[in-house]
Amino acid sequence: MFRCLPLCAALLAPLAQAEEAASLVLHNARIYTVNADQPWAEALAMDEEGEILAVGSQAEVEEYADDDTEFVDLGGRLVLPGFQDSHAHVLDASSEAQGDCPLESDGTLEHWLDEIAGCAEQAKGEWLLGSGFSLHTLLDSGESPRALLDEIAPDLPIAMMEETSHSYWLNSKALQLAGFDGERDDPEGGVILRDPQGRATGVVLDNAGDLVMDKALPPSKALQQVYYQAVLDGQDELARNGITSVADARVFWRRGHLEAWQKVAREDRLKARTSLGLWAYPQLDDGEQLAQLKALYQPGDEDDLLHITQIKLYVDGIVHNTTARLRQPYQHSLAGVDPRGLYYFGPKRLARYARELAASGFDLHIHTIGDQAVRDALDAIEQAGRGRHRLTHVELVDQADIPRFRQLGVIADFQPSPYFTPSFLKDNQPLIGQRAYQMLPMRALYDSGARVTLSSDWDVNPLSPLGIMQNALGLGSRGLPNLEAAIRAYTLDAAYTLRQEQRTGSLEVGKQADLLVLDHDIFKLPPEQIGQAKVLWTLLGGEEVYRAPGF
The missing domain is CATH 2.30.40.10 (Urease, subunit C, domain 1)
Known part of the structure; x- marks a missing residue:
């Protein structure tokens, strides 16, 4: 230069x-x-x-x-x-609180156990936390997941997050502290896998895992500093990848995440325009939670870098866990999971949250993977009225619902990661049959006239927008048609999603030089x-x- x-x-x-x-x-x-x-x-x-x-x-x-x-x-x-990443987990991806015992998803069970044993020997905290294992590798081993960890450290609670973040591997101590060991009912939005005798196996799915983390990470001054540093570290990663605007897609406001973001903003240390998506907890009382969320709405001024204007709702889980909510049953489900998947928020609750929160000014950011979840979310938004609402992931969509995105002004937000290459789709065939090859209908929604955005879901996927755009162009008939479309999905259309297309998203006179x-x-x-x-x-x-x- x-x-x-x-x-x-x-x-x-x-x-x-x-x-x-x-x-x-x-x-x-x-x-x-x-x-x-x-x-x-x-x-x-x-x-x-x-x-x-x-x-x-x-x-x-x-x-x-x-x-x-x-x-x-x-x-x-x-x-x-x-670039504007409308779905990233900036704090979680940068946080030491998520654990310091990383596992390689393509490793063997024996290797994972060796790694966990080494981490347990050096553990200094009250819990041993880590991540990265592959759920089906663990389940296919035929071993008792909880017994394997109990042999390593029976008195130290261990919680290992799976590579997709939608399941956890626990030992008996962690199950006990989470209240799952003798519990016969599944928590809202989650599943406790059990053996034929009804005893928890040590694997929990979806919101059951989030409840474990609530126990492992109660608010404290020490964790508040960890979260603050994570937000700061995340700023450098965003800037290094050319990301000037971001939506943090799941802010655990009951754990202290919100305060960390607000402190960094007060200190003027943000390096990206930021919209926060407050997490809607499935297990909380609806009336109380809705009142609390409404009180947290903070659009800020135009020049502010931090805006609290979005709500992150999960409708369902993921196909990998057989917890994505489908219109037709799975061909094979994990034992204990409803044959059509699960709900974090069922249709009636979802409609109430959408209606009340949209009326308060919030835009909805809704996790929908199964085709029934997509339909339920579209129905809820239709009742709630217009906004800058988006469905994220959108992996399976019934043909009848394709035109509804454009009709309702709903944004379709995609993360075309390597998980959607042909080999990945083939892996899903035993679970959902030929529906596996219909996953991620990005081009169909684009051609229908729906507004399409690209995002990372960092750290489930790498943060780089350039890598995501490459993937979006490499999916054949399911991918975006050209580079111009991919860039627009990461810039101007993402800016629309974040309500800032009049100031950012393109390089024009009168806009900001982002x-x-x-x-x-x-x-x-x-x-x-x-x-x-x-x-x-x-x-x-x-x-x-x-x-x-x-x-």
């Missing part, structure tokens, strides 16, 4: 003919604006407040320069609007190489929040 300082700027540009002079001009660039009226430009000018003054040719933009304007020569590199510079022009790369490109520079409102070494 070449910087041209004021003396050089005076030689390159005439005195400003515009009403306001630019503080910074980016030139000698390939700028993809995501503005349909002016998709490409070679230069961009911004003022001291980070507002874009001009986008166009170098000659046009130089008219906004004066003796004090700084010029940056980008050497022909590609500039894009800042942008990034790449080391390679992804328009000139084969689609399968897009994820290899690297972010060199990230600006938020014209201010640098990330610069790659050597740039």
Whole structure:
């Protein structure tokens, strides 16, 4: 990158003919604006407040320069609007509270047990927490999950989160502390797997696992500091990946997550415009929880970087666990799971939450994986009325519901990870038969005119938007049609989702200079190489929040 300082700027540009002079001009660039009226430009000018003054040719933009304007020569590199990740778990992905005993999902049971034993020997806390194992590898072993962990540490509660975060592997002590050991009823939105004698096996699914974590992580001053540091660490990862706006998709406001975000915002240390999605707890009393959630609504001012404007609701689980809610039964379900999957929030409760929270100003961010869950969520939104509501994951959709997304103005949010490659779909065939090959109908919804966004679900998937876009273009007939569509899904349409499309999402006069510079022009790369490109520079409102070494 070449910087041209004021003396050089005076030689390159005439005195400003515009009403306001630019503080910074980016030139000698390939700028993809995501503005349909002016998709490409070679230069961009911004003022001291980070507002874009001009986008166009170098000659046009130089008219906004004066003796004090700084010029940056980008050497022909590609500039894009800042990415906007509408579904990430910034705090959880960055938090040490999630545990420090990582397991490799493709490892063997013996290897996992060795790793857990090593972690147990070094454990200093009241619980041993970790993550990464594969549920079906554990279940297919035929061993008693709880007995395996009891042999390692019978008196230390152990909770290992599965790679998808939708199940947990527990020892007897953890089951006891969670209140699951003698419990015969499943918690709301969860399942306790049991042996033929009715005894808990040590594997719990979906919200049962979240309840375990509530026990393992009660609010404390020490954890509050951990959460605060996690938010800070997450800012660096966002900026490094060119993400200038994000929605944290599940804020556990009863654990202290909200206070951590608010503290970082007060200290002006956020590096991305942030919308928080408050978690709707399935097990709480509806009246009390709705009142508490409404009281937490905080849209903030336009210039604020933190907004508390979204609610994260789960309707169902995941196909992998046979807990995604389906219209037709699974061909094979895990023992103890309803043959059609489970509900976190059934249709009646979901409709009430949607109606009351939308009326209070919240936008709904609804986890829907099974086709019945999708239909229930669309029904609830239809009753609630218009908003910037979105369904996320959207892995199975009945054909009759495809046009309803556009009709109701519902956004379809996808995370096209490697899990949706043909081998992954084949793995689901024993569970749902030929429906496995209909999963992730991204192109069908796009072609129907629905608004489609892409997001990461970090840290279930890697954070990189470039990798997600590569995946979205690599799914054949199920994928997005072209790179332009993928970029728009990560920029302007995501900005609409976050209610900021008038200020961000494209590079246009009057909008904020949220942008990034790449080391390679992804328009000139084969689609399968897009994820290899690297972010060199990230600006938020014209201010640098990330610069790659050597740039």
